[in-house]
Amino acid sequence: MKEKTILISLYQFVKPHRYLAIVSLILASILSVLEVLSTALILPLTQALSGNQDYSNIQSSFLKPLLSFHTYFAPKWQLLVIIIALLCLTIIKNAVAYLSSISIYDFMLRSGTLLRRKCVEHILELEIPFYTRKNLGELLSHINEQVQRSELLFSLYLEVIRNILIISFLLCFLMVLSPLLTIFALVSLSIVFLPLRTLNRDLQVYSRKAAVAIEAFSTLVTEIITGIRVVKSFHAEARELKRADESLQSRYNADLTGYKYYCASAPVTETIGISVLLVIILIGANLLSTSTNSTLPILLTFTVTLMRILPRVTVLNSFRSQIYLFRGYYEAVQGFLYNTDYLKLPNGEKYYPGLNSSLVFQNVTFTFTHNTEPTLHNINLEIVKGKTTAIVGSSGSGKSTLVDLIMRFYDPEEGSIDVDGIDLRDLQIGSFRSAIAMVSQDTFLFDVSVRDNIGYGRPNATDSEIVAAAKQAYAYEFIQDLPQGFDTIVGNRGTRLSGGQRQRIAIARAILCNPDILILDEATSALDSNSERIVQEAIEAVSKNRTVIVIAHRLSTIEKADKIVVLQNGHVLEQGTHQELLNNQRVYYSLYKSQVHV
Numbered sequence: 001m002k003e004k005t006i007l008i009s010l011y012q013f014v015k016p017h018r019y020l021a022i023v024s025l026i027l028a029s030i031l032s033v034l035e036v037l038s039t040a041l042i043l044p045l046t047q048a049l050s051g052n053q054d055y056s057n058i059q060s061s062f063l064k065p066l067l068s069f070h071t072y073f074a075p076k077w078q079l080l081v082i083i084i085a086l087l088c089l090t091i092i093k094n095a096v097a098y099l100s101s102i103s104i105y106d107f108m109l110r111s112g113t114l115l116r117r118k119c120v121e122h123i124l125e126l127e128i129p130f131y132t133r134k135n136l137g138e139l140l141s142h143i144n145e146q147v148q149r150s151e152l153l154f155s156l157y158l159e160v161i162r163n164i165l166i167i168s169f170l171l172c173f174l175m176v177l178s179p180l181l182t183i184f185a186l187v188s189l190s191i192v193f194l195p196l197r198t199l200n201r202d203l204q205v206y207s208r209k210a211a212v213a214i215e216a217f218s219t220l221v222t223e224i225i226t227g228i229r230v231v232k233s234f235h236a237e238a239r240e241l242k243r244a245d246e247s248l249q250s251r252y253n254a255d256l257t258g259y260k261y262y263c264a265s266a267p268v269t270e271t272i273g274i275s276v277l278l279v280i281i282l283i284g285a286n287l288l289s290t291s292t293n294s295t296l297p298i299l300l301t302f303t304v305t306l307m308r309i310l311p312r313v314t315v316l317n318s319f320r321s322q323i324y325l326f327r328g329y330y331e332a333v334q335g336f337l338y339n340t341d342y343l344k345l346p347n348g349e350k351y352y353p354g355l356n357s358s359l360v361f362q363n364v365t366f367t368f369t370h371n372t373e374p375t376l377h378n379i380n381l382e383i384v385k386g387k388t389t390a391i392v393g394s395s396g397s398g399k400s401t402l403v404d405l406i407m408r409f410y411d412p413e414e415g416s417i418d419v420d421g422i423d424l425r426d427l428q429i430g431s432f433r434s435a436i437a438m439v440s441q442d443t444f445l446f447d448v449s450v451r452d453n454i455g456y457g458r459p460n461a462t463d464s465e466i467v468a469a470a471k472q473a474y475a476y477e478f479i480q481d482l483p484q485g486f487d488t489i490v491g492n493r494g495t496r497l498s499g500g501q502r503q504r505i506a507i508a509r510a511i512l513c514n515p516d517i518l519i520l521d522e523a524t525s526a527l528d529s530n531s532e533r534i535v536q537e538a539i540e541a542v543s544k545n546r547t548v549i550v551i552a553h554r555l556s557t558i559e560k561a562d563k564i565v566v567l568q569n570g571h572v573l574e575q576g577t578h579q580e581l582l583n584n585q586r587v588y589y590s591l592y593k594s595q596v597h598v
Contacts, residue, residue, distance in 0.1 A: 009334055010153065013111045013118070020107040021158060027100035028162035032169035034093035039305045040173060041086045045079075046297035104158045112151025115333070119143045122337055140218050150330035156323050163316045170309050177302050181280060185306060188276040206258035210328065213251035220247050258325060277306055345411060345429065352431040355516045355547060356420050359383040359406065363415035366405060375401045376570045379415070383517075388548040390558035392591065393567035399551045402567070403519055406549065407436060437510035439539075440521035443502045445494030450479055451486040453494075453505055457513035465512060473508035474538040475501070500534060507538045518543065520550045555592050564588065 014021060120143065174182040224231060224240050231240055281303060361381040367374040376398045383389045391399045404410055405417060408424055417424040424432070437457065445453050454469055455461045461469075466486070470476040478501055482488040494502045510518060520539060536557060552558040559578045566574040566581070566588045573587050581588035 007157075010111075010157070010330075013114045014107075014154065016114060017107055017110040020103055020110065024100055024103035024107060024158055025161060025165075027096055027103060028165050031093060031096045031100055031162070032166045034089055034096060035166050035308070036169045036173045038086060038089040038093055039170065039301070039308060041082060041089065042304050043297050043301040045082050045086065046300055100162065104155050104162070107158065108151055108155035111154040112147065115151060116143060116147050118337065119147060119333065140222065144218075146214060146329045146332050149326050150333050152326050153323060153330055156319050156326070160316060160319050160323070163312045163319070167309055167312050167316070170305055174302060174305055174309075177298055177305070181283065181302060184283065185276065185280055188279070202261050206254055206261065206328075210251065210254040210258055212332070213247070213254045214329075215332065217244075217247045217251050220244060261321070274310075277303070277310065280306065345408065346425070347429050348424075348426040350422060350426050350428065352419070352427045352435055354435065355385050357385055358420070359517070359547075360418045361402075361405075361415070362418060364405065364412045364417060365414035366401060366410060366412045368401075374570055376405075376412075379570075379572055381565060381572060381575070383547065383549060384562070385547050386545060387562035388543055388550060388558075388560070390550040390552050390561035390564045391567060392552050392555060392558070392564060392588065394591075396569075397567040398570040399567055400521060403438075403521060403549065403551060406517070406519070407433065407438070434513075435516040436519065437513045437515035437517075438519040438521060439503065439506045439510050443494065443499075443506040445490050445497070445502055445505060447489065447492050449484075449487045449489055450482065450505060453490060454486075454508045454512055457509055461512055466508075469508040469512040470505075472511050472538070472541055473504045474534050474541075475504035475508050478504070504534070504538055507542060511542050516547060518546055518548045520548065522551050522553050555588075555595055566591075 123143075171182065171186070174185065220243060224244070231237060281299070360383070361379045364376060364379040365374050366376045379402065381402075391402060393399055401410075405412060408429055411425060419427065419432070446456065451463070451466055454466050458465075463486075467476065470479055470486075479486055479488075488496075490496050490502075490505075494505070497505070550558055550561060558564060561578065563575060564578060564581055565572060568587060574581055574584060576584070582592065
């Protein structure tokens with residue numbers, strides 16, 4: 001990304017907190033003035049120590065009265081007055097410097113927080129297709145480490161401006177002391193930046209490589225953690241450690257090489273700076289030799305001022321190097337934010353009014369981006385309000401994909417899904433999804449209390465409503481037996497509960513939402529027979545007088561369904577009631593008989 005593009009993109013995160021940036025720059029301006037004043041007092045201090053009050057070499061009518069303020073006091077008090085003034089200026093200057101640094105850091109934290117929030121918001125806005133392509137570790141690397149390094153850019157740019165202000169004020173003071181020496185110093189110091197251009201260019205290249213290496217390592221670690229059971233089952237710890245070593249070595253090489261270029265800037269700057277300073281002392285002694293009484297104080301003041309500038313030039317170059325270093329991470333975050341916008345599904349304008357009649361698939365065809373053949377072919381299907389529609393078929397037949405289309409996790413490439421005659425794509429996504437609840441075989445519970453998990457779909461639900469939902473889901477009794485009842489923390493993904501208990505909490509969560517459409521995605525397939533019986537009773541209770549879509553593996557659980565739809569290889573082969581399909585003696589009949597005999 002070009003410098004201008006980066007500054008424009010940074011501004012969106014700076015804008016809400018720009019007042020902090022303005023405050024810090026005002027403080028930086030005050031600090032610059034105090035820096036000049038405290039440095040300027042070196043001249044009268046030197047004069048007072050030597051007993052000389054000659055300011056003939058000072059051409060500025062403004063500076064002369066400032067530097068001779070101590071002459072208004074008795075000679076015996078002049079040195080003390082200068083020291084007290086210098087001490088007061090130093091205290092005030094450092095207090096202002098402290099406040100300036102705090103405001104810059106506050107600005108950095110606020111802007112960085114906004115950047116993190118933008119990443120999280122973007123993740124929440126992206127639809128399911130994005131998550132089928134991206135690894136969890138890659139996403140976490142954007143939000144955590146890369147954003148953490150990127151947020152330093154916000155403070156670095158302000159630090160650069162602050163140092164430029166201070167250097168500019170000090171240079172103006174040098175011009176007053178000796179224009180010729182100052183011009184020579186400026187020309188000499190400009191040489192400092194020349195060898196750093198190549199360093200900064202290489203530094204930017206390796207910072208990008210480091211960002212890629214960080215992303216790859218985060219992806220690998222996340223994969224190992226999520227697949228730890230498989231790793232241990234196949235005794236593959238050593239193999240995974242080797243992969244981690246290779247990834248860490250790649251990250252180490254990129255980080256170290258980038259840091260080598262970064263560290264080179266300081267010694268190069270200091271070496272050239274000290275060389276320039278020594279030459280200036282030599283030349284200055286000759287230029288100012290016309291006035292023997294003021295040569296030493298002026299040259300000393302000029303040298304001290306230049307000594308204050310040189311470290312700031314070094315720091316300024318260090319900041320430039322850091323900006324190039326961290327720009328690579330920021331570019332990676334920006335790439336995530338702006339290169340994935342196309343993965344958002346367009347939001348409709350119409351508010352979902354509720355299901356009045358039916359939800360209809362009309363000639364729907366859908367293909368995943370990574371497949372060459374459609375997953376669903378020319379689906380025509382009507383789901384009637386208040387009825388239970390069961391979707392059955394072998395693994396890979398397209399059952400879950402059909403449900404994902406209803407949830408509008410994806411849009412069909414051909415055909416439409418209509419809700420009471422309105423194309424699903426014309427409805428506001430949020431308003432429609434809030435009217436749907438799903439209970440799947442892989443129930444996800446958050447690492448919070450039972451109460452919060454049940455109330456997740458309705459965060460404003462009362463305790464009595466949560467308890468009522470738990471009772472309808474046959475979950476109340478086991479919840480009462482938990483150590484803290486409804487306040488029991490369920491653990492990561494609900495690992496402190498059994499499979500049947502997790503399912504019943506998920507059903508209670510669905511009941512509390514009072515959805516128009518309830519989707520049950522093989523909700524009992526992973527349970528033992530006892531748990532299945534309890535959960536099935538809960539499902540039957542919540543399904544009464546409700547529009548229910550059931551994806552079933554065990555056909556015995558959907559015998560009472562109003563309609564059973566048989567899918568095979570993405571095609572609808574049969575539709576009808578349980579008895580009608582048995583009488584047809586086709587695919588459903590074969591599936592049912594195979595399970596009965598088993």
